[in-house]
Amino acid sequence: MQEYERKQLLERVEREGATVGADIPETITVQGEEIDLRTFVFEIKRRDTVPPGERDRVEQAKRNLRRERLERLETIEEGAVSREEGEELAQGIIGIDRALNALENLGPTDLEREQQAKRAADTKRWMSFLKQALGQEEGGSARRGR
Structure with missing residues (x-):
């Protein structure tokens, strides 16, 4: 990947409105474990209130998503990936941001x-x-x- 391409990807994922119109990924691999992210987010958001036991689960999921986002961002920053891999990482970061936004704003x-x-x-x-x-x-x- 060229330096200017890397900078464009980093700028795109850090842009203020990057998540507008973005979809939450169906599944995502976080620390080697595949998670049905979209199902999890919609399941949590569908409830009127988040029960105390579920709050811990949601907080843990947010921490894991932030960690995964950081790892993907660092991979792009290092620039040791192809353009296609960088694009996939950027899309994943934007999807993670979308999921985090949804989880941060729990009714x-x-x-x-x-x-x-x-x-x-x-x-x-x-x-x-x-x-x-x-x-x-x-x-x-x-x-x-x-």
Whole structure:
């Protein structure tokens, strides 16, 4: 593979919108083990909530996918592959990124945490507003009295 081809592949996999329109691979080999990745991701995403036991499984899958992505990226960076192998690695990386995006955005579990954080922030803003408003009223009546 030529140096410019290697750089093009690396740029393509690191591009912001690389996963737009990309498919999650049916299967992927991660550390010598073949995984039905698409089935796994859709199975997890189909549920309303992720049970505690499944969260560990999902977190482990994400760690393994990140590790596999890094290994494939390093293989391209080293440049010791043919153009065709580089293309396959790049497509695999983009598919892994797509799966990771889907697993990172797991519906209600993340939404519940986000909603709690928003409520806490709203309460804090409201209390700050009240303190400021009450402080101004007290200051204003104290000034009138002088």
